[in-house]
Amino acid sequence: MKVLKVKNLNFGYNGSQILHNVSLEVERGELVAILGPNGAGKSTLMKCLAGVFKCKGVEVFGKPINEYSQEELAKIIGYVPQAIVPGFMRVFDTVLLGRRPYMGLKPSKKDIEAVKSTLKMLKIDHLALKPLNKLSGGELQKVNIARALAQEPEILLMDEPTNNLDLRSQVEVMKIAREFVDSGKTAVIIMHDVNLALRFADRFVFMKDGRIIKDGGRNVLTPELFEEVYGVRGIIAEVQGVPVVIPALED
Numbered sequence: 375m376k377v378l379k380v381k382n383l384n385f386g387y388n389g390s391q392i393l394h395n396v397s398l399e400v401e402r403g404e405l406v407a408i409l410g411p412n413g414a415g416k417s418t419l420m421k422c423l424a425g426v427f428k429c430k431g432v433e434v435f436g437k438p439i440n441e442y443s444q445e446e447l448a449k450i451i452g453y454v455p456q457a458i459v460p461g462f463m464r465v466f467d468t469v470l471l472g473r474r475p476y477m478g479l480k481p482s483k484k485d486i487e488a489v490k491s492t493l494k495m496l497k498i499d500h501l502a503l504k505p506l507n508k509l510s511g512g513e514l515q516k517v518n519i520a521r522a523l524a525q526e527p528e529i530l531l532m533d534e535p536t537n538n539l540d541l542r543s544q545v546e547v548m549k550i551a552r553e554f555v556d557s558g559k560t561a562v563i564i565m566h567d568v569n570l571a572l573r574f575a576d577r578f579v580f581m582k583d584g585r586i587i588k589d590g591g592r593n594v595l596t597p598e599l600f601e602e603v604y605g606v607r608g609i610i611a612e613v614q615g616v617p618v619v620i621p622a623l624e625d
């Protein structure tokens with residue numbers, strides 16, 4: 375079943391076009407990694423998928439995204455943007471914001487439990503009462519992810535969620551995304567770490583200059599593709615059945 379569909383999407387800012395004829399279909403149960411160099415248009419595409427920008431040509435569960443109310447969409451899509459501004463709000467209250475689409479005036483027992491279990495899952499329950507502006511970059515990133523997961527969405531869209539995280543936390547976040555997807559849901563994740571993506575994702579969408587250059591499984595990765603997308607030739611090896619890419623150094 376197609377949960378997300380983008381057809382011939384063109385989008386830009388202030389008259390300058392960024393996305394060129396982008397088409398993408400995402401099935402239920404897929405973990406899709408979007409990869410590509412800085413400025414390729416990855417975040418812009420994700421904002422179109424998340425409904426941050428009102429774009430024509432984006433469908434969620436077969437319905438144009440612009441026909442959903444904000445509240446309806448918030449129950450379906452959990453979006454983790456690249457950065458949140460850390461204010462004085464505490465971790466618990468920030469994650470509780472993810473429950474907003476379900477809440478009346480006051481949070482229910484279920485809302486409180488959802489926040490508690492999400493904090494525990496991300497191993498940040500000990501930070502519950504800390505204000506955001508007293509967290510490390512990695513802790514803040516986890517709060518950002520927890521808020522989206524507390525929304526109990528069908529689709530998780532994350533923009534570089536492993537940024538700022540140490541190796542252990544990177545693996546934890548990717549495992550959480552994997553479990554989310556294996557429970558029949560769907561995730562699209564922007565990543566710069568190709569090897570982390572290769573370890574956890576099912577599908578790889580490579581973007582450059584606002585276009586999708588390649589879209590497919592692990593088999594799409596070749597030294598030529600690496601060169602075309604990043605301008606650096608890649609050496610591809612295999613470790614424990616998973617391809618690993620290292621950049622070739624010029625001499």
Ligand SMILES: Nc1ncnc2c1ncn2[C@@H]1O[C@H](COP(=O)(O)OP(=O)(O)OP(=O)(O)O)[C@@H](O)[C@H]1O
Nearest residue numbers: 387388392410411412413414415416417418419564
């Ligand atoms: N709000 C905006 N207004 C004008 N131009 C923008 C805006 N946001 C992004 N851009 C431009 O759109 C292009 C694509 O940016 P985008 O953030 O989508 O790239 P990206 O692939 O996510 O990059 P990165 O890997 O560096 O995060 C860039 O040239 C950027 O300068």
